[in-house]
Amino acid sequence: MDYEIKPKSALSYLAEELWVYVLGFLSCRDILRCTSVCKALHQIYMSSSELQYIVELSGQCLLPGISSTDDRTPISTGKRLQRLRDKAHAWLKFDAYTFQTVIPSTSLDDRQQYVTGGEHFYLWNYYDNLVAISPIPSKLSQRTIERHWSPRLCPFPGAERRIALMDPAQNLFAIAYTFHERTYIYLATLDDGCVHPHAAGPALVLETPVYEWETKFQCYGRHIALSREFYRGVEVSDHVWQLQIWDWQHSTTLSVSLHA
Structure with a gap:
């Protein structure tokens, strides 16, 4: 009985952590280019918070910040990634075109102070x-x-x-x-x-x-x-x-x- 032996992809010989480490040296554009042409790299990217964090930072034109809280407790990459996405999505809920004119019932003059x-x-x-x-x-x-x-x-x-x-x-x-x-x-x-x-x-x-x-x-x-x-x-x-x-x-x- 003849068996067909399929050659393994070169990617299968390297651990996923090593690929994440290597891709982490690339720019955001190069990471997206590599993961868009290779299915295996795309799966690695989708399961890696580190790579997604790099892409999200670059997409928002930000630089890496402090990765710990005031009490020196480290913040995981997954939590930092979620914060970035939450803040970016918050702008989608902001309606910059809705406004209304408010006229106070009392006259406005220079004797009054206003605080918002x-x-x-x-x-x-x-x-x-x-x-x-x-x-x-x-x-x-x-x-x-x-x-x-x-x-x-x-x-x-x-x-x-x-x-x-x-x-x-x-x-x-x-x-x-x-x-x-x-x-x-x-x-x-x-x-x-x-x-x-x-x-x-x-x-x-x-x-x-x-x-x-x-x-x-x-x-x-x-x-x-x-x-x-x-x-x-x-x-x-x-x-x-x-x-x-x-x-x-x-x-x-x-x-x-x-x-x-």
């Missing part, structure tokens, strides 16, 4: 103590809040650097201002302007440097971060950046300062 954040448009007239919060079109939340706030939130009419912070997700409104070399942050609820039920106290009082230049603050869950830039004297070396983190639900603070 996530899902809402914030408008604040600090002379009239008027706050308006409107949802951005196409967002799930369609709640609109417009309220005149109690003088309790700003008991000093001559206060300077008044800035507001609003977090509809936590029903939280905060106002920060400077008066007689002290910075005050008062908390209230968006619904009725009363003391927030989760707040450990109604206000935070901080000593203010004499030459304060700029103050910003933002809410991150139960923490409020207050960033201040100031001078302790008249020299350049007296320039200081300070970050104050306030746990407004437990009334604890953490301060970090950087000097020029």
Whole structure:
């Protein structure tokens, strides 16, 4: 009985890991060219996260980044590949042609300050103590809040650097201002302007440097971060950046300062 012996492909004599290693030295274009003309190489490519990661990086015109997390835990190539694809596909869900004009119910003038954040448009007239919060079109939340706030939130009419912070997700409104070399942050609820039920106290009082230049603050869950830039004297070396983190639900603070 005669048996027909078919010659084996040269690829079958090399381990798949070796082919992945060799192909990894090629450019994205050369990898695709080789895998498109050889069925065996195509199968190797489809089963290799490393080769697909190289092609995906090149296709998005990116360079390899850090392959570990903040705690030095290595990130597998498969997870990095999935992140690349997820971020690329996210743009397909973005509708750049949908827009809508929003006209606030109150007049817009130079006395008012505006902050946009996530899902809402914030408008604040600090002379009239008027706050308006409107949802951005196409967002799930369609709640609109417009309220005149109690003088309790700003008991000093001559206060300077008044800035507001609003977090509809936590029903939280905060106002920060400077008066007689002290910075005050008062908390209230968006619904009725009363003391927030989760707040450990109604206000935070901080000593203010004499030459304060700029103050910003933002809410991150139960923490409020207050960033201040100031001078302790008249020299350049007296320039200081300070970050104050306030746990407004437990009334604890953490301060970090950087000097020029």
